Amino acid sequence: MKALVTGGAGFLGSHLCDLLLEKGYEVLCVDNLITGDMHNIAHIKSDKFSYMRHDVTKPLYLDETIDFLFHLASPASPIDYLELPIQTLKVGALGTHNMLGLAKEHRARFLLASTSEVYGDPLVNPQSEEYWGNVNPIGPRGVYDEAKRYAEAITMAYHRYHGVNTRVVRIFNTYGPRMRLNDGRVVPNFIGQALRGEDITVYGDGSQTRSFCYVSDEIEGIYRLMMSDYSLPVNIGNPEECTILEFAKIILHITGSSSKIVFKPLPVDDPKQRRPDIKKAMKLLGWKPEFSLEKGLKETIKYFKGILES
Numbered sequence: 001m002k003a004l005v006t007g008g009a010g011f012l013g014s015h016l017c018d019l020l021l022e023k024g025y026e027v028l029c030v031d032n033l034i035t036g037d038m039h040n041i042a043h044i045k046s047d048k049f050s051y052m053r054h055d056v057t058k059p060l061y062l063d064e065t066i067d068f069l070f071h072l073a074s075p076a077s078p079i080d081y082l083e084l085p086i087q088t089l090k091v092g093a094l095g096t097h098n099m100l101g102l103a104k105e106h107r108a109r110f111l112l113a114s115t116s117e118v119y120g121d122p123l124v125n126p127q128s129e130e131y132w133g134n135v136n137p138i139g140p141r142g143v144y145d146e147a148k149r150y151a152e153a154i155t156m157a158y159h160r161y162h163g164v165n166t167r168v169v170r171i172f173n174t175y176g177p178r179m180r181l182n183d184g185r186v187v188p189n190f191i192g193q194a195l196r197g198e199d200i201t202v203y204g205d206g207s208q209t210r211s212f213c214y215v216s217d218e219i220e221g222i223y224r225l226m227m228s229d230y231s232l233p234v235n236i237g238n239p240e241e242c243t244i245l246e247f248a249k250i251i252l253h254i255t256g257s258s259s260k261i262v263f264k265p266l267p268v269d270d271p272k273q274r275r276p277d278i279k280k281a282m283k284l285l286g287w288k289p290e291f292s293l294e295k296g297l298k299e300t301i302k303y304f305k306g307i308l309e310s
């Protein structure tokens with residue numbers, strides 16, 4: 001069986017390539033490295049693995065048949081998509097359209113990596129898949145949120161009108177080794193600041209909540225969803241919720257850092273709460289996260305320490 005992973009040189013994509021290879025798939029990783037890094041796949045020595053540098057907003061034709069197409073390509077951290085607004089919209093729209101066309105041509109099963117950001121700044125907590133969201137389409141974050149909402153819409157259209165076998169995963173905040181220290185997401189931000197002894201910057205008063213899923217749990221959920229027969233969106237994330245201020249204190253505790261916590265203004269349209277309802281994933285996929293926050297953070301801190309010391 002051959003799987004194509006777009007965005008395979010990124011954080012989540014590279015872990016997905018590892019899992020698929022472990023399970024015996026041939027894997028073709030397609031990435032234009034706009035936010036990814038060849039270091040993330042440099043450890044892969046398998047002859048079942050190949051890499052192609054390609055921008056998926058351009059059409060892609062392949063001679064070899066693919067059976068599964070995991071579409072993860074997209075800038076994903078706020079710093080990235082605020083710097084790359086047009087590329088973010090294009091990869092969500094044109095990139096998803098091209099990859100659906102490829103899946104249709106190959107009769108491959110297609111999975112879209114969507115996001116909890118489709119719920120915007122949610123008015124319900126926790127967020128279940130039935131919630132339609134509260135997104136500001138013209139705010140700075142709109143480029144990412146609306147690209148993913150469009151990507152979901154076109155995926156469902158290919159499913160309904162062309163009969164393509166599709167899956168949609170709504171990924172909630174995921175962290176772990178191979179994130180970039182400077183990608184602006186809260187986990188690498190806080191860990192980097194704590195390890196370097198710098199002030200920990202909390203945006204707003206820190207009362208906004210997040211829930212963090214360890215990468216191996218997330219990837220297992222994504223794989224199980226692809227293997228299921230369910231074509232509507234499924235949340236995959238960790239429902240353990242904490243405030244950003246509590247989270248900063250946990251990082252200080254685990255790293256043993258004496259950094260101070262300082263407060264800065266909240267970015268525009270920053271969601272106040274974020275917590276997945278995972279009943280569907282539990283029922284349909286028999287999936288739930290296995291890593292506690294403490295265990296996942298210890299692994300991640302070890303990784304970032306290694307990076308800072310090298």
Ligand SMILES: NC(=O)c1ccc[n+]([C@@H]2O[C@H](COP(=O)([O-])OP(=O)(O)OC[C@H]3O[C@@H](n4cnc5c(N)ncnc54)[C@H](O)[C@@H]3O)[C@@H](O)[C@H]2O)c1
Nearest residue numbers: 007009010011012032033034035036055056073074076174
């Ligand atoms: N990590 C999370 O917490 C999270 C949460 C929700 C959704 N997601 C989604 O999961 C996917 C992967 O996110 P990530 O955290 O690994 O981010 P990442 O930036 O590490 O990986 C994204 C990859 O996509 C590649 N890419 C971007 N545009 C491309 C294009 N036009 N053509 C080819 N490759 C392209 C990048 O070079 C990069 O390697 C994204 O679709 C993201 O929206 C991630």
